[in-house]
Amino acid sequence: MTQMNPYENPTAESLKVEKRYNAARERFFKENRDARDELESLNTVECEHLGCSVEEALEQLRSEVFARAAKTHGLEIDEFVIRLTAESPEQARAWRLERHRHVADTLGIDWDTYKTLNAIIE
Structure with a gap:
């Protein structure tokens, strides 16, 4: 099943969803030392070589680590967010x-x- 993008076509509804996603990611990284360590291992030289900013690469890595954690728990990202924030x-x-x-x-x-x-x- 394709994941919905809560950031497309911002409406009041999607902004609420975006806040939940942000809160879930914040809680996840706060509570998971290994996940934070993975973010800290970002190679800034490689970012420059690929032509992206460190901030862009870090955001992409955050998304990948969070998605992988959801999958590890056997959950879709939406359900992982709900369980972390409800x-x-x-x-x-x-x-x-x-x-x-x-x-x-x-x-x-x-x-x-x-x-x-x-x-x-x-």
């Missing part, structure tokens, strides 16, 4: 439903049909 099971459920509604809208599928197809119970 303050309650109810909030996590609401965010999952929100994500599903967005997918249904993006695909142009009626919400009731989408729920049936994906065995979602509200």
Whole structure:
């Protein structure tokens, strides 16, 4: 399944999602020394050789490390973010439903049909 990009076409909704992603990444790197060490191992000379700034390369590496951690936990990035940032099971459920509604809208599928197809119970 293709990952949705929460940064495309910024709306109030996508800005909330972006804040959750940023909070999740911040928490993840704060709590994971090995992940921070990997960021610190960035080769600045290699960045210059590739023609990108250190900041660009660091951002790309952060994304890769975070995505790899989600995969290691057997989760899609969206679910990894929810688990890192939701303050309650109810909030996590609401965010999952929100994500599903967005997918249904993006695909142009009626919400009731989408729920049936994906065995979602509200």
